[in-house]
Amino acid sequence: MQAAVREFIRNRAKDRCEYCRIPQVAIDASLHVDHVIARQHVDQIDEDTEHLAMACDRCNFYKGTNLSTVDPEGGEIVPLFNPRQDRWETHFTFEGAAIIGLTPIGRATLRLLQMNALNRLELRSWLIEEGIL
Numbered sequence: 001m002q003a004a005v006r007e008f009i010r011n012r013a014k015d016r017c018e019y020c021r022i023p024q025v026a027i028d029a030s031l032h033v034d035h036v037i038a039r040q041h042v043d044q045i046d047e048d049t050e051h052l053a054m055a056c057d058r059c060n061f062y063k064g065t066n067l068s069t070v071d072p073e074g075g076e077i078v079p080l081f082n083p084r085q086d087r088w089e090t091h092f093t094f095e096g097a098a099i100i101g102l103t104p105i106g107r108a109t110l111r112l113l114q115m116n117a118l119n120r121l122e123l124r125s126w127l128i129e130e131g132i133l
């Protein structure tokens with residue numbers, strides 16, 4: 001991937017994970033360029049920036065190649081949050097250091113990506129205290 005393309009994606013994401021919103025400055029590992037629809041699901045690898053998003057290593061790992069998962073409340077199969085099509089604020093909100101899922105897509109994505117794992121809650125609490133979040 002060309003450096004200019006990566007830079008465009010990074011700037012569009014405001015240098016933070018487009019799933020859990022952790023800023024690059026708060027984590028050691030570099031943000032990954034995520035294929036919103038994993039390569040194995042399409043015939044042609046689409047490197048168009050409209051199919052790419054920034055993701056932290058944790059969100060990228062837990063998302064894997066998944067396109068959908070189960071809403072923990074309703075039990076229905078729902079698509080994962082798509083940062084290129086969906087507004088974050090429609091599906092998620094912050095309640096202190098915790099991320100809350102507002103919709104089936106938000107709840108299901110939150111659970112699959114383990115956005116409220118204890119270490120992330122502790123990190124976000126610290127970032128809030130420091131005025132970074």
Ligand SMILES: [Zn+2]
Nearest residue numbers: 017020056059
């Ligand atoms: Zn993340």
